[in-house]
Amino acid sequence: MSPQGFSSTETAGKAGTLLSALSASHEESKLPFDRVDVLARASNINRLEIKPLLEILRSRDLVDFSSKEVAVLGVTSTTALQHTSDIFDVEEPSGLEQASLELAELASEKPYEKEEIIEILGDEHHLDGDDKKQLFKSAEDIGFVEVEHVDSKYTLLFNGNLFKKDETAKINKILESLSSAEQSKLIEVNCMLDKNACIEQEVVENILGRALFSKVMSVGVYDLNVVSNEKEDSGYITKPSAFSKYSTSNVEDAFDLVKAFVSSLTYGMTKSSHARGQITMVEKLLQKLVDGKYVGPAHAIASDYKILEYKNVVKIDERWNDTFYGRRYGYCMRLLKTEVGELALQAIRNCDVSAESLENFPSASITKYLSPEINRTTIRKKQIRDNKKSTNDMLMILRQ
Numbered sequence: 168m169s170p171q172g173f174s175s176t177e178t179a180g181k182a183g184t185l186l187s188a189l190s191a192s193h194e195e196s197k198l199p200f201d202r203v204d205v206l207a208r209a210s211n212i213n214r215l216e217i218k219p220l221l222e223i224l225r226s227r228d229l230v231d232f233s234s235k236e237v238a239v240l241g242v243t244s245t246t247a248l249q250h251t252s253d254i255f256d257v258e259e260p261s262g263l264e265q266a267s268l269e270l271a272e273l274a275s276e277k278p279y280e281k282e283e284i285i286e287i288l289g290d291e292h293h294l295d296g297d298d299k300k301q302l303f304k305s306a307e308d309i310g311f312v313e314v315e316h317v318d319s320k321y322t323l324l325f326n327g328n329l330f331k332k333d334e335t336a337k338i339n340k341i342l343e344s345l346s347s348a349e350q351s352k353l354i355e356v357n358c359m360l361d362k363n364a365c366i367e368q369e370v371v372e373n374i375l376g377r378a379l380f381s382k383v384m385s386v387g388v389y390d391l392n393v394v395s396n397e398k399e400d401s402g403y404i405t406k407p408s409a410f411s412k413y414s415t416s417n418v419e420d421a422f423d424l425v426k427a428f429v430s431s432l433t434y435g436m437t438k439s440s441h442a443r444g445q446i447t448m449v450e451k452l453l454q455k456l457v458d459g460k461y462v463g464p465a466h467a468i469a470s471d472y473k474i475l476e477y478k479n480v481v482k483i484d485e486r487w488n489d490t491f492y493g494r495r496y497g498y499c500m501r502l503l504k505t506e507v508g509e510l511a512l513q514a515i516r517n518c519d520v521s522a523e524s525l526e527n528f529p530s531a532s533i534t535k536y537l538s539p540e541i542n543r544t545t546i547r548k549k550q551i552r553d554n555k556k557s558t559n560d561m562l563m564i565l566r567q
Contacts, residue, residue: 173263173264173267173305173309174258175255175258175259175260175261175264176255176260176264176267176268178223178254178258179251179252179254179255179258180251181212181216181220182220182223182224182251182254183247183248183250183251183254184210184211184212185207185210185212185217185220185221185224186224186229186230186239186242186247186250186251187210187247187248187251188206188207188209188210188212188478188479189203189206189230189237189239189479190239190242190243190247190479190504191239191243191479191503191504192243192502192503192504192505192506195238195239195240195241196238196239196503197236197237197238197239198236198237198238198239199235199236200232200234200235200236200237203217203236203237204217205477206477206478206479209477209478210478221237223254227250227253227254227257228240229242229250230242243506262292262293262294262298263292263294263298263301263302263305265292266288266289266291266292266294266302267302267305267306267309267311268311269288269291269292270284270285270288270302270306270311270312270324271306271311271312274311274312274324274325277325278315278323278324278325279323279324279325280321280322280323280324281303281314281322281323281324282322284324285299285302285303286299288302289302303324306324312324312325313325313387325387345379349379352374352375352376352379353375353379353383353388355374356371356374356375356389356404360389360404360405360406365403365404365405366403366404367402367403367404368391368402368403368404369402371389371404387407389404389405389406389407390404390405390406390407391403391404405426424475424478424480424504424507425507425510425511427474427475427478428475428480428507428508428511450512453508453511453512454512456481456500456501456502456508457502457505457508457509457512459501459502459505460501461484461486461488461499461500461501462488462499462500462501463488463497463498463499463500464485464486464488464490464495464496464497464498464499465497465498466497466498468483468497468498468499468500469483469498472500479503479504480502480503480504480507481500481501481502481503482500482501482503483498483499483500484498484499484501485497485498485499486499
């Protein structure tokens with residue numbers, strides 16, 4: 168059910184999410200319906216929603232489909248955002264919806280006092296008193312913005328993109344509000360993150376102390392990313408700008424996928440044996456993937472990239488492939504979303520994600536990723552942990 172007054176936002180958002188999930192880079196793709204079903208579920212779209220959303224996409228000549236397969240008509244994940252915006256406009260969004268999106272955009276630039284910004288947007292979009300109240304309630308409940316209650320009368324609105332732009336100036340403002348001891352601790356962590364793009368959560372907490380850690384994390388100075396594997400949930404800290412500086416987009420999904428991609432490479436670099444498929448030259452491997460070529464075969468490919476299969480970032484097949492040692496058969500992988508590989512490669516080449524920093528990621532195959540936005544909220548949306556049979560069944564569908 169759509170949040171009250173936000174039917175256009177939900178329709179466009181889900182249509183765009185499905186389109187992005189199904190799209191690949193630089194190619195028209197055809198996907199069997201069972202694969203579409205798995206990719207949709209991985210994007211929190213249920214079976215009853217798939218065909219109505221496909222009809223919307225077909226009406227705009229973005230996809231075509233039959234009872235057996237879906238054809239994505241030349242749409243890449245890079246262009247999916249513009250198509251989502253076009254769908255939103257066609258859906259004739261209400262003034263409340265337009266005000267909410269503008270609120271999210273403004274809150275990316277700087278925090279705003281609630282009453283001030285809602286009054287401004289209310290006048291601009293001709294909202295009555297009830298709509299103004301709904302604007303704030305929905306913005307917080309749905310997640311357009313994050314809310315910090317300073318005291319009983321003063322509430323700040325901001326969102327997670329706050330420190331992705333003009334990072335230095337904004338951190339300097341934060342430093343001015345801290346004691347000299349707190350400033351030294353924050354500067355120390357900043358210097359560490361300049362050298363290694365990811366640091367274990369425990370290390371940062373030990374340096375900052377629990378109170379300062381909570382303070383800076385709550386406003387998005389740093390990102391807390393949680394990746395899960397069969398052994399544990401592991402947290403690591405990154406700068407919001409570490410990946411986003413390679414793109415003007417504030418779309419979270421792309422950067423979450425890059426971080427998940429880098430996380431999954433870790434196992435192959437630091438823990439896999441040579442026989443299993445140890446990665447020794449990560450830049451060359453990524454470049455080969457970006458160039459559209461297969462890598463492998465290796466046993467590790469079948470198990471270390473599950474989250475990327477669910478997100479249609481990579482395609483894994485059992486096949487013959489030419490290697491340094493000759494032609495071999497086994498699990499091979501190619502990249503479907505080229506921009507994800509390009510972002511990962513740029514970050515690694517510019518030392519934002521060094522081979523050394525990758526060791527801070529967990530040491531088993533990544534099966535779940537919780538983004539910084541989820542970790543900043545008090546109500547966490549928990550992804551259902553699939554049992555092994557269910558996981559294997561879905562992976563087999565994806566590998567067809």
